[in-house]
Amino acid sequence: MSQPINENAARPERGRAGPLKTLFVSLMIVLVGAALIWLIFKTEPTATRKDAARETAMLVDVRTISRGDFTPTVEAMGQVMPAREVTLGSRVSGEVVSQAEVFSPGRQVDKDEELLRIDPADYEAALLQRRSELMQAQADLEIEQGQQTVARQEFELLGESIEAVNDALILRKPQLNQAKARVAIAEAAVKQAELNLARTRIRAPFPAQVLSREVTLGSQVSSGQSLGRLVGTDEYWVEATVPLSKLRWLSFDANPDAATAPVRLRHDTVWPSGQNREGRLTQLVGELDDNARMARVLITVEDPLALDQAAGQPPLILGSFVRAEIDGQTLEDVVRIERGLVRRNNTVWVMEDRKLAIRDLDIVFQDQEYAYIRNGLEDGDQLITNELASVVGGARLRLEGDNNE
Template sequence: MSDSPKSKPKWRWIRIILTIIICLGIISASVAAVVVINQTEPTAQKIESTRKSAALVETMTVERGAFSPQIVVLGSVEPASDVVLSPRVSGQVLLMGPKLVPGGMIKKGDLLLKIDPADFENAVSIKESELQQTRAALKIEEGRQSVAKQELALLEGTIEGADRELVLREPQIASIRAEVSAAEAAVQRAKLDLERTEIFAPFDAHVMSRSVNVGSQVRPGDELAQLVGVEEYWIMASVPIRHLKWIQFQDKDESGSEVVLRNTDTWPAGATRTGTVARMIGTLDPQTRLASVLITVQDPLALKSDAPPLILETLMETHIAGRTIEDVIRLNRGYIHEGDTVWVMKDDKLEIRRVEIVFRDGEDAYIQTGLNSGDEIVITNLATVAEGIGLRKAEATPIQTEDSDEVLD
């Protein structure tokens, strides 16, 4: 049996109504579930719980004292005695000393070079002959003067004073005596030229160069050889002006500051030489505006020791011992922080101390105020730096206390 056309709309409305009722039921059930969940979930509670960890650090204890700072600068090695030999007479080089070679070591008074003396020996003979002639002429004139005196005695009272000098031949005697003096000087000059044909070492020296050989023709002004004295070298060091007040310069009552020289490029590891600050050169380098300080080094070529020798024109690392600074604390510059502050551990907490530094050298700072003997300096780098944070030494047991709020579920 089939449905009539009039019953179809009726069933359609029934289905729509049932669908709406089911949807409303589902929505109501969902709302009820959410309400129940919200009413029954647990509530978070605050628990007073604190956790505090002190930073693990290493420290060092400082003491006040008297310290000598080290002024580290660069210096250039220069000769203290440097001469260029030059002949004072002309001639041919007849012979040369065996040590007059580049690099040779010569002693004071060693014969270095000899110029052919033949011409100068002849000159001495000629000048001596001329001297003998003038002396003979003087004797003849003195004999004539003796005869004149006898004749004048017979004419006593008849000749005026001025005429008496002429009669006694005094002008002639004076002239010949002058000739004798000139002849004697000529002989001395000739002998001196003869002596100058031999050239001797003026001091103990190191031969740097030689410009002649046997057979060379030389004359005054020619360069024969360059000699450098081996008794002493100079170090010319460039020092900042602000450091000069800490350097002791040599005077009649006190020696200069001690200097330690190093050359890590050419010397064995740990090798050093010592010197003494002598004086300050009274000018500034126009480029660097640094002051020049002269340092003396004895026996620079180590002829009397096993120390490494100095080489001219070498740059040296120069450590100058400064004047002693009294009542200061010496601290490595790495432990000085921004704003001239130092980290101090006191009562297991960090104190940030501002300090007054009177001098800084290459490695250390010298602190006048801000630190006291017995203070413990923190030498560990801290990730967090704040006044009063907790600290503990490396050998201490970790400390934990409860004093901060933490939310626990």
């Protein structure tokens, strides 16, 4: 009798074969992926540094260099301040009875122009009194001189000799000296009265601009009281600060009449573009600026309000800050190039035989626009002025119009 086939007994064999197959397939996928990744990295192109020149010459712009003598510019910031400033004060007391129309803030006044007048009545009366006292003293002196003459005549008639001391008394010399002293005192009193009367007229001591006025018509003023403030209009100062490292490039002369370095003043935020005022470097102030710790220099500007110059010159305003461009000492036998052409680490790019050369520079001075070079460039050198994407010594170069090799 035949045994029945147990189908369930064969199923475990097929169940074990399934996971093995899946594992094998997964392992193959991993291995194939790893092989592909290895192949990709193995065959990836790599960047290599080449010292050799590029196959294609780079297009450049060049400028031929020449040596010469140049005047560098030292740039500084400065504040406008008055060269002459005075506070008017009264030397006598009284009521202001007259005031000039020009004695107002912002107006210009001429030298010796009358600005105010204090009531002169009391001082005129005092002058009359002092003059009468002088006349009385002079009369007393004349009388005493006559008495001295009479005394001398009487002494000569006596014909007697007396001691020198008694001689002075007999001839009334002490009385004569007293009379002369009273005349001198009276003359001094008259002069003082005349001065007091003249001081009732307040005048401008120099050509000036009125900055402030502290009294007006009818004000009562006392001796020493402030009446107003004036600044001279013939010249202003600009006090500028200069870095100590650039101070040696500036020239100062102890002689005030000597020619000094010219200065150009600019007020970029106020004056139109390209407009400036001319000045001259006057003096080095022997003290550092408290805030920036830089050297202080004075620049003199004549006619700061542009009163005598052609129309269009901007006036200087006291207290404003301006930019000063000071001409420095002349640099002899140097090369001047724009600062933007100085490359990293103080180098420049030069074309030599249609190839790129990198030169180290000995820079003597740099201002806002230029670099002045003592060594590194010579006459006839062709300086590359444009930017290059790749800078390699010995790279081939070409100019506009050359064949692209």
